[in-house]
Amino acid sequence: MTSVLAAVRPDSWNFPLFVHVLGAMILVGGTLTAASALAFARGDVRTLRLGYWSLLAVSLPGYILMRIGAQWIYSKEGLDDAPIEEAWTGIGFAVADAGALLLLIALIVGGVGVRRLRGGSGTGLLRATMVISLLLLAAYVVAIWAMSAKPV
Amino acid sequence: MSLDDWILALHVLSAFAYVAGMVVFWVLVGAVRRTDTPEPTIRMGPVVKVGNAAVGVGMGGTIVFGIWLAFSVGGYDIWDGWIIAALVLWALAAETGRRTGAAYTRGMDKAQELEAAGQSGPNAELLALNRTQSGLVLHSLGSALALLILIDMIWKPGA
Secondary structure, eight states, rough: HHHHHHHHOOOHHHHHHHHHHHHHHHHHHHHHHHHHHHOOOOOHHHHHHHHHHHIIIIIIHHHHHHHHHHHHHHHHHTTTSSOOHHHHHHHHHHHHHHHHHHHHHHHHHHHHHHHHHHHTTOOOHHHHHHHHHHHHHHHHHHHHHHHHHHOO | OOOHHHHHHHHHHHHHHHHHHHHHHHHHHHHHTTTHHHHHHTTTTHHHHHHHHHHHHHHHHHHHHHHHHHHTTTOOOOOSHHHOOOOOOOOHEEEEHHHHHHHHHHHHHHHHHHHHHHSSOOHHHHHHTTTTTTHHHHHHHHHHHHHHHHHHHHHOOOO
């Protein structure tokens, strides 16, 4: 395994990998911010909005960047033509695809919650967004572990 | 999976924690720029703690597990140019982060002082502290250093 760790990948793979990792880092950062702000808001409208907007304006662009980078590097490695049946790619795709759905649900539910804040309600919906954000963070930890340790 | 695989995973997870913490602070930097009253400034305290924890765990983990990997993995040595570059960048990022934290803590301290004095209204000094230009420049510099570390880790120049 040390030889695999020490292997230097072709230069042409580096930029797509950079885009993938940078996007994933922004995604995790935005989701961590959203979960924390929503968790500690205690009903404060401004903090609840901050949490929701972190998810929308940071996590979502991060996800798009991560997913574009993922497909790009996957294609560069020739895995489009000859897919590999290894656990780490399976985990990566599962978290990316199920995570996209969860992120979308969190954004829709949270968006309705933010709109309802004007009328004095909506905190329950934003609590649901917080719970989904925490679930996403847990899934991202598993995905990062799988992407870096690459279990077969 | 070998021990080195686990250490690599922990190294990468630490890097993610570090950058996630930086992102938390970017959101907070933006949020407090229009904040001139003590209560909303103080309300950011718990989120600041999350950011601090992420950056602390991330910086500690990247250096400890990174050095482990440099010694343990065949083909890499601690004196490789790209590893030395990463260590220098890490040290610069740590010092920049410390100074950024000090710059933004002044706003939080002022907010607590105003609240203790029973002043809950807008305060020009608090707004100026929350908008600290040096803090913004330092956080931008810290983020640029983090980006350079990531580039160094991916391209591994000279490896």
